[in-house]
Amino acid sequence: MDSHSKSGQFWKIKQVTDSMALVAELCGHFYKMGWVSGTGGAMSVRLHHLGLIIMTPSGVQKERMTAEDMFVKCSDGSDFIIPPVKASPHKPPKCSDCNPLFMKIYEMRNAGAIIHSHAMEACLVTMIRPLSKDFRITHMEMIKGIEGHGYYDELIVPIIENAAQEGELINSITEVLEAYPRTNAVVVRNHGVFIWGESWISAKTQAECYHYLFDAAIKLHQLGMDWSTPSHGPIKRSS
Numbered sequence: 001m002d003s004h005s006k007s008g009q010f011w012k013i014k015q016v017t018d019s020m021a022l023v024a025e026l027c028g029h030f031y032k033m034g035w036v037s038g039t040g041g042a043m044s045v046r047l048h049h050l051g052l053i054i055m056t057p058s059g060v061q062k063e064r065m066t067a068e069d070m071f072v073k074c075s076d077g078s079d080f081i082i083p084p085v086k087a088s089p090h091k092p093p094k095c096s097d098c099n100p101l102f103m104k105i106y107e108m109r110n111a112g113a114i115i116h117s118h119a120m121e122a123c124l125v126t127m128i129r130p131l132s133k134d135f136r137i138t139h140m141e142m143i144k145g146i147e148g149h150g151y152y153d154e155l156i157v158p159i160i161e162n163a164a165q166e167g168e169l170i171n172s173i174t175e176v177l178e179a180y181p182r183t184n185a186v187v188v189r190n191h192g193v194f195i196w197g198e199s200w201i202s203a204k205t206q207a208e209c210y211h212y213l214f215d216a217a218i219k220l221h222q223l224g225m226d227w228s229t230p231s232h233g234p235i236k237r238s239s
């Protein structure tokens with residue numbers, strides 16, 4: 001290998017290891033936001049140009065991960081890097097249970113990063129209206145932070161029902177990705193939310209906006225105001 005190819009290889013390896021470290025760092029931040037507590041939640045970043053996908057491990061303290069805890073997969077889902085087994089009392093590393101869901105989102109959307117959050121506000125907003133098939137909100141400045149949306153637009157986010165195991169959500173996620181072609185988030189009732197963007201920056205920015213909007217909706221509801229109408233006027237109670 002000539003020195004030019006060697007330096008190319010070096011920079012590719014550095015991009016992968018830097019991204020593994022970035023996911024660990026971001027999860028530490030998300031923990032402080034209440035998005036990944038109790039080992040819940042997960043994250044993935046896709047390096048399109050290298051054909052590689054980074055995913056967090058399963059069932060670990062998401063705020064304490066380091067770069068070497070990350071799984072790296074090829075675009076077809078096969079393993080590229082499996083983290084080393086750590087000494088007892090750690091269990092052998094296992095890739096996130098979100099793996100099939102992340103792969104489905106990558107397959108159906110041109111995403112560069114996906115965040116799965118277990119934030120309380122993402123749960124509660126689905127419980128206030130237990131029969132609703134989607135979350136709708138309009139006339140809130142933070143809607144402008146969601147790609148392709150303006151202040152006056154109605155933001156519509158599909159809600160799917162939860163299941164005992166993360167992998168069992170695959171059919172319902174696939175259905176709503178088809179039924180809601182504009183969405184870049186799916187809320188899972190009583191569970192959390194999946195949010196993606198073309199880059200980790202876009203996914204993080206939008207995740208902040210979605211969490212803000214869920215929180216605002218809950219607070220508007222507590223104030224007796226209807227979050228889904230333009231005026232956010234009093235909630236109309238059906239008799």
Ligand SMILES: CSC[C@@H](O)[C@@H](O)C(=O)COP(=O)(O)O
Pocket residue numbers: 038039040041042056057058059060095096097098116118166
């Ligand atoms: C509190 S456990 C939550 C898990 O079952 C799951 O919902 C989750 O989000 C994280 O799964 P993981 O396999 O750790 O990535």
Ligand SMILES: [Zn+2]
Pocket residue numbers: 040041116118166191192
């Ligand atoms: Zn989850």
